[in-house]
Amino acid sequence: xRFETQAEYDAYTTHPDHVAFVQDRWIPEVADFQEADFVPxxx
Numbered sequence: 753x754r755f756e757t758q759a760e761y762d763a764y765t766t767h768p769d770h771v772a773f774v775q776d777r778w779i780p781e782v783a784d785f786q787e788a789d790f791v792p793x794x795x
Contacts, residue, residue: 755761764770
């Protein structure tokens with residue numbers, strides 16, 4: 753996923769629907785996962 757601003761990313765990750773999905777589905781059902789969060793370098 754790509755977000756244009758940090759504020760958009762923050763709104764997504766803290767949204768009640770997202771938080772509920774992570775707690776109710778992701779944590780119990782996903783055994784192995786790798787995530788990479790980064791901010792691209794723009795010269």
